[in-house]
Amino acid sequence: xxxxxxxxxxxxxxxxxxxxxxxxxxxxxxxxxxxxxxxxxxxxxxxxxxxxxxxxxxxxxxxxxxxxxxxxxxxxxxxxxxxxxxxxxxxxxxxxxxxxxxxxxxxxxxxxxxxxxxxxxxxxxxxxxxxxxxxxxxxxxxxxxxxxxxxxxxxxxxxxxxxxxxxxxxxxxxxxxxxxxxxx
Amino acid sequence: xxxxxxxxxxxxxxxxxxxxxxxxxxxxxxxxxxxxxxxxxxxxxxxxxxxxxxxxxxxxxxxxxxxxxxxxxxxxxxxxxxxxxxxxxxxxxxxxxxxxxxxxxxxxxxxxxxxxxxxxxxxxxxxxxxxxxxxxxxxxxxxxxxxxxxxxxxxxxxxxxxxxxxxxxxxxxxxxxxxxxxxxxxxxxxxxxxxxxxxxxxxxxxxxxxxxxxxxxxxxxxxxxxxxxxxxxxxxxxxxxxxxxxxxxxxxxxxxxxxxxxxxxxxxxxxxxxxxxxx
Numbered sequence: 001x002x003x004x005x006x007x008x009x010x011x012x013x014x015x016x017x018x019x020x021x022x023x024x025x026x027x028x029x030x031x032x033x034x035x036x037x038x039x040x041x042x043x044x045x046x047x048x049x050x051x052x053x054x055x056x057x058x059x060x061x062x063x064x065x066x067x068x069x070x071x072x073x074x075x076x077x078x079x080x081x082x083x084x085x086x087x088x089x090x091x092x093x094x095x096x097x098x099x100x101x102x103x104x105x106x107x108x109x110x111x112x113x114x115x116x117x118x119x120x121x122x123x124x125x126x127x128x129x130x131x132x133x134x135x136x137x138x139x140x141x142x143x144x145x146x147x148x149x150x151x152x153x154x155x156x157x158x159x160x161x162x163x164x165x166x167x168x169x170x171x172x173x174x175x176x177x178x179x180x181x182x183x184x
Numbered sequence: 185x186x187x188x189x190x191x192x193x194x195x196x197x198x199x200x201x202x203x204x205x206x207x208x209x210x211x212x213x214x215x216x217x218x219x220x221x222x223x224x225x226x227x228x229x230x231x232x233x234x235x236x237x238x239x240x241x242x243x244x245x246x247x248x249x250x251x252x253x254x255x256x257x258x259x260x261x262x263x264x265x266x267x268x269x270x271x272x273x274x275x276x277x278x279x280x281x282x283x284x285x286x287x288x289x290x291x292x293x294x295x296x297x298x299x300x301x302x303x304x305x306x307x308x309x310x311x312x313x314x315x316x317x318x319x320x321x322x323x324x325x326x327x328x329x330x331x332x333x334x335x336x337x338x339x340x341x342x343x344x345x346x347x348x349x350x351x352x353x354x355x356x357x358x359x360x361x362x363x364x365x366x367x368x369x370x371x372x373x374x375x376x377x378x379x380x381x382x383x384x385x386x387x388x389x390x391x392x393x394x395x396x397x398x399x400x401x402x403x404x405x406x407x408x409x410x411x412x413x414x415x416x417x418x419x420x421x422x423x424x425x426x427x428x429x430x431x432x433x434x435x436x437x438x439x440x441x442x443x444x445x446x447x448x449x450x451x452x453x454x455x456x457x458x459x460x461x462x463x
Contacts, residue, residue, distance in 0.1 A: 061255055075217075096220045122271040124252045124281035134281050134293050136252055136271075144215055156215035163221070164281075166293040181221040182295045 055169050057123040057133060063174040064135040064165040065118050071097060072115035075144075078105030086176060088168065093179035104146060113144035118163070135165040136182060249280035252296055273298035319439040321362050322369055322425050328353065330373070332419040332445040335395050340451045346406040349378050350392030351445070353421055367427055374424035374440060380407055381415025381450065409452040419445040 051062035067086050074083045080098045087094035104111055121137035138160055145155040166178035254269040271279040277300035284292040334341070335348040355372035378386045392405030409415070421444075425437040 057253070058256065093221045097217055100216060100220060120271075121255055122252045122279065123255065124250050132291070132293065134252075136279070136281070136296050141215055141218060144217075146216060154213075154216075156213055156218075159215060159218065161218055161221075162296070164293065164295055178293060179221065180293070180295050181218065 053173055060133040060167050061121045061123055061135050067176055068116050068118045075101050075111040088175045088177045091176050091178055094176055109148040111146050114142035116141055133167050139163045246285040248283050252279040252281050274300045276301055315438040318427055318437055321360055322437050323441050325358050327423055327443050330421040330445055332448050334448055340453055343412050343452055343454050344408055346401055348395050348404050348406045350394055351419055353391050366430055369425045369427050371423055371425040373421050375422045377420040379418045381417045412452050412454045415450050416447045417450055418447040
């Protein structure tokens with residue numbers, strides 16, 4: 001949980017650096033060089049990175065799992081800040097999820113349900129897709145109830161759905177560029 | 185031609201379920217997030233299947249397949265190469281990621297598809313052995329050390345003296361498994377770039393040779409320093425390769441790999457003539 005908050009804080013710092021009026025050059029560490037630093041024996045004092053902070057296939061899978069975990073936290077609490085930081089604006093599905101959560105909670109409603117879980121995650125790094133990695137897997141979607149004020153609760157049964165995350169490596173780390181419900 | 189087959193075949197795979205195409209509204213009891221993700225899909229996939237495939241091909245969208253790799257296999261370091269195990273699906277099928285190559289040069293990940301034995305699409309998956317993957321495989325082959333050797337030995341040489349440089353780098357072959365196929369690389373040193381420590385470099389196709397009595401100086405890779413002082417030399421060897429599938433024809437690898445030897449310090453000295461008398 002602490003690391004999740006750290007991710008949000010880091011993302012906020014990046015956003016501020018990008019908007020700084022006095023300094024046109026954001027002071028953002030280069031992900032490639034930071035990755036190489038972590039591999040250097042001379043950087044032994046550096047804090048060990050979380051799996052989802054690494055620019056590796058395993059890092060991409062761990063990030064997709066973290067995104068699902070943060071999504072579950074967001075729909076349970078109404079706090080979408082971390083989810084926003086982990087999702088590109090171009091990810092229409094991500095933005096729709098965030099909008100739904102915001103709308104329900106801002107109207108005084110709530111969403112109840114067990115966390116979603118991405119099972120059997122696998123990866124693919126397509127040729128030519130500049131730095132993009134796809135993480136696919138089966139999403140376990142538990143029963144979920146949405147309560148909106150003035151309406152009766154709406155309960156959806158548990159289901160499983162195939163999803164594909166298209167992840168891009170950005171200056172702050174991974175971000176979800178696209179989220180697809182997969183028809184296979 | 186292969187792409188045309190692939191495009192048509194994949195087009196037929198992308199027939200979304202009736203629920204996703206015909207029921208965009210959230211129904212009673214349906215998970216709203218799941219419903220949203222159906223509505224937010226790429227328009228080319230959320231339309232009715234046949235029409236979407238036709239539209240996509242007519243606007244010069246090409247679909248390519250890449251293997252979906254099992255977690256934890258074939259991953260090394262910071263690399264995205266190494267799908268040692270492909271995700272299985274269906275009836276002994278293999279899972280592929282579908283990527284659209286758009287007319288503007290951009291790419292779009294469109295989902296996955298399961299290719300089962302006997303499926304006509306299986307034959308069209310051959311293009312996954314792309315030049316990029318071949319080059320990645322070549323880059324991962326450990327190359328032999330090509331140390332920089334300097335003569336005279338001992339870290340000292342003289343101004344205006346032929347300082348001989350050489351290394352050992354022999355061609356070799358290596359066979360690897362790539363996407364379940366046997367690929368053989370014929371690897372050889374293509375060029376040697378000798379950094380002389382003076383800001384000058386010298387590139388040769390010859391690895392040089394150690395000094396031997398009677399060999400003319402033009403048979404060596406050598407350099408004459410014109411000024412005294414310390415210099416640091418290094419050698420960058422560029423390896424090229426050709427590859428073949430099984431016993432098929434050889435094809436050039438589209439790229440090279442360079443390897444730089446550890447630096448060597450050399451003290452260039454000026455010889456002082458001294459008269460010596462023998463009594």
